[in-house]
Amino acid sequence: MPAANLTAQVVFATITGNNEAVADILVEELENQGVSVKKSEISQTEPEELQDFDLGFVVPYTYDEGSLPDEGLDYFDDLADVALPDFTYALAGSGDTFYGDLYCLALDSFDEQFQKTGAKRAGELTRINLYPGDQDREKLAALVQAALAQVQK
């Protein structure tokens, strides 16, 4: 399937803007590949919406002691009950390396939750320290390529 016929949803959570910047890079990289993209703030999004797309990206921040975004808790809980057999998802997010083992832990939590849906992850959990820089853009471009390769298999 040419990428031009594919659709993707990019769901993000942010307080200070770093994760929206990550989401914007993903949107740009996807659109550069001809994918139609819908960007959506997590508290305004139902996980069932993923069923309307070929690919899903979730971009959460991590807060106190490795916690999920508060405003994303409903989305997170409801995600476990959505059937996404063979759906391709990918995860990226900004945290702060200062937090050591808790660095970007929300990505690990979302990965576990997605496993319950039957969806398959593309690429690695893409952890970004604070605001995304040039190297992060390269990592995010690679993540998009991995997701497109998986969905086009």
Ligand SMILES: Cc1cc2nc3c(=O)[nH]c(=O)nc-3n(C[C@H](O)[C@H](O)[C@H](O)COP(=O)(O)O)c2cc1C
């Ligand atoms: C009170 C507080 C707790 C935080 N806890 C974590 C954490 O456990 N792990 C982590 O990686 N980052 C943590 N961070 C850092 C944020 O995740 C990081 O600043 C991120 O870039 C914020 O994303 P946003 O700009 O999209 O809101 C914390 C930040 C604050 C203010």
